[in-house]
């Protein structure tokens with residue numbers, strides 16, 4: 001049994017959970033890429049009856065009987081739920097209070113995985129940004 005909590009970026013939506021985690025997966029599907037504006041997303045599979053939300057949540061029906069919830073104030077993506085998985089809600093792991101504690105154990109829908117992810121280990125890294133904000137072009 002896990003005891004977990006999370007929130008959206010602005011804090012208007014929070015969630016708490018105590019129960020079984022049914023999955024810890026990274027999804028590379030094209031719908032998740034588009035919906036989260038990110039190359040992939042990570043989910044926790046949670047039992048709906050043990051999951052509590054506070055705050056106003058909107059959702060978008062991304063395909064028939066499949067819903068993606070988000071905070072209407074800050075736009076943070078909160079969950080995926082679908083009639084295909086009636087006994088679990090997939091909560092975005094990045095909304096965890098401490099997302100660094102998350103440990104995925106599977107990657108799915110690899111056919112649409114962003115090709116450049118393979119290059120990540122060889123791309124230069126920086127503690128902050130690699131350059132200062134751009135200045136007006138005419139001042140150069």
Ligand SMILES: [Zn+2]
Nearest residue numbers: 008010071074
């Ligand atoms: Zn919010």
Ligand SMILES: [Zn+2]
Nearest residue numbers: 027028029032
């Ligand atoms: Zn997906």
